[in-house]
Amino acid sequence: MENKNIQEQENQEVQSVDTPQEVQDTQATQETQPTPANQEAQQATDPKEEQKAELAKKAGEAGLAALKGAGKVGAAAAKGLGKATVATAKVAGKAGVSAVSSGLVSAILPIALKVLLFTAIAGALGGAVAAVAKFVKEANKLEIADTPNVVEEIKKISELTTYTYIEEMVVKDTKVEAKEAGMLSFLHKSEVPDSTRSEIVIITRGVVRAGYDLAKIKDGDLKISNDTLSVVLPATEIFDVIINPSDNDIFVNSDKWSHEEITALQVDCKNRLLQNAHDNGVLEKADKHGKEKVENLFKTFGFNVVNVIQKGN
Amino acid sequence: MKKILLFFCLATAVLSSCTKNSVEQELERRVRNMGGASAQLGTVEYTISKIIKVDHDVFYKIGERKILFSSLSTMKAGVDLSKFCADSVVIDKKKNEITINLPHPQILSFNMPAENIKMEYSKTSALRSEFSVAERNEVLTQGEKAIVNAAEELGIFKDAEENVRTLFEAMLSSANYEKININFN
Numbered sequence: 001m002e003n004k005n006i007q008e009q010e011n012q013e014v015q016s017v018d019t020p021q022e023v024q025d026t027q028a029t030q031e032t033q034p035t036p037a038n039q040e041a042q043q044a045t046d047p048k049e050e051q052k053a054e055l056a057k058k059a060g061e062a063g064l065a066a067l068k069g070a071g072k073v074g075a076a077a078a079k080g081l082g083k084a085t086v087a088t089a090k091v092a093g094k095a096g097v098s099a100v101s102s103g104l105v106s107a108i109l110p111i112a113l114k115v116l117l118f119t120a121i122a123g124a125l126g127g128a129v130a131a132v133a134k135f136v137k138e139a140n141k142l143e144i145a146d147t148p149n150v151v152e153e154i155k156k157i158s159e160l161t162t163y164t165y166i167e168e169m170v171v172k173d174t175k176v177e178a179k180e181a182g183m184l185s186f187l188h189k190s191e192v193p194d195s196t197r198s199e200i201v202i203i204t205r206g207v208v209r210a211g212y213d214l215a216k217i218k219d220g221d222l223k224i225s226n227d228t229l230s231v232v233l234p235a236t237e238i239f240d241v242i243i244n245p246s247d248n249d250i251f252v253n254s255d256k257w258s259h260e261e262i263t264a265l266q267v268d269c270k271n272r273l274l275q276n277a278h279d280n281g282v283l284e285k286a287d288k289h290g291k292e293k294v295e296n297l298f299k300t301f302g303f304n305v306v307n308v309i310q311k312g313n
Numbered sequence: 314m315k316k317i318l319l320f321f322c323l324a325t326a327v328l329s330s331c332t333k334n335s336v337e338q339e340l341e342r343r344v345r346n347m348g349g350a351s352a353q354l355g356t357v358e359y360t361i362s363k364i365i366k367v368d369h370d371v372f373y374k375i376g377e378r379k380i381l382f383s384s385l386s387t388m389k390a391g392v393d394l395s396k397f398c399a400d401s402v403v404i405d406k407k408k409n410e411i412t413i414n415l416p417h418p419q420i421l422s423f424n425m426p427a428e429n430i431k432m433e434y435s436k437t438s439a440l441r442s443e444f445s446v447a448e449r450n451e452v453l454t455q456g457e458k459a460i461v462n463a464a465e466e467l468g469i470f471k472d473a474e475e476n477v478r479t480l481f482e483a484m485l486s487s488a489n490y491e492k493i494n495i496n497f498n
Contacts, residue, residue: 154357157389229488243427245450245454263430293394
């Protein structure tokens with residue numbers, strides 16, 4: 001709207017200024033260079049009146065032309081002004097945006113720096129705490145002393161293990177203990193003595209190994225005739241029932257469990273493992289797999305016929 | 314299609330709730346059957362005693378604590394014959410010679426039974442907490458590993474190899490082989 005007003009004003013100014021000059025110019029031209037047509041018109045009517053009329057007509061045409069020119073100039077000027085105004089607005093917009101962004105940056109930067117600083121300090125502190133924790137953990141780590149392994153006995157054996165039974169077991173136990181009398185126990189007298197309930201759960205993995213004790217094969221049990229071998233195998237037996245410390249995962253809610261109590265639980269666990277192995281037919285399975293293994297073993301030694309006789313269990 | 318799916322879901326839910334015990338039994342059965350057939354020839358058994366002790370003195374704690382266990386364990390070594398096959402044996406009937414290629418001896422079992430572990434000594438300062446159940450087990454586990462790791466130094470593999478050789482030679486000589494070669498590779 002403002003642009004339009006400005007354009008109109010420009011047009012008006014151009015009209016008011018330019019038009020008299022054009023007219024004067026035209027008058028001057030007419031006065032200095034009279035044409036033959038004009039001279040004839042002067043001769044036919046009142047020469048002065050006609051000349052005036054002619055001059056007025058030319059002045060009007062000149063004014064019209066001037067007006068047109070002025071209009072074009074005004075339009076061009078207005079267009080230029082419009083463009084200039086848009087450009088100015090754009091520049092102003094950009095400047096505004098940059099001003100706002102610079103304002104924001106100047107407002108956010110200190111906060112960002114503070115956050116960055118805080119993060120760096122927190123990170124450094126966290127790292128330091130973690131390093132200290134790791135150091136403390138390492139220092140607190142239990143490490144056994146280097147003591148000798150004394151070989152008490154060396155025994156020659158001939159155990160052919162043909163079946164291994166593995167079981168994962170869970171052992172639970174609970175004990176109730178009377179609470180120790182505290183310093184302020186005289187303040188309250190209770191008929192029922194205070195007690196604590198202590199629970200233990202041991203998850204353990206046990207192994208039972210069974211097979212033939214080949215040392216029990218007597219001279220008469222092995223007979224060889226050409227490419228035929230006959231062997232009488234002893235009854236299968238259990239060689240080992242193994243639960244080692246590394247096989248245990250122990251969970252307790254209090255550490256009031258003595259070494260002897262834990263040992264008793266583990267022995268109980270071992271007995272259960274052995275019983276489960278028997279119930280699962282570990283000896284029969286050892287016999288079944290063992291026969292096949294022994295047959296194959298002797299066949300690889302060049303015997304075409306291998307007769308395996310099992311004493312059974 | 315939706316009805317079939319719904320029926321299937323319901324049937325699964327009902328069956329699973331009904332057979333909870335059988336699922337547990339199945340799990341138990343599977344756990345128990347982790348073992349299986351094997352063919353391990355154990356030829357030597359070592360009985361080893363070891364003192365397992367810890368002197369736990371930490372710079373940032375006042376006082377110390379000590380624990381000492383005595384242990385007696387058995388270790389068996391021998392050869393694993395599960396991969397033993399016809400290719401492992403070369404027989405020359407003309408020369409009456411047999412060559413057997415066996416794997417190197419290895420530890421077949423290690424047993425540190427709880428009843429053979431005794432806590433001989435334990436001392437804890439007033440400002441320290443006693444060894445927990447888990448800590449005691451950790452100490453014993455380290456002792457167990459220390460013995461197993463020392464197996465080579467103890468010479469158990471050498472003995473196992475020698476005994477395997479003796480056992481096979483005895484068996485094969487009764488099969489009328491004049492020359493018996495036992496290789497470990």
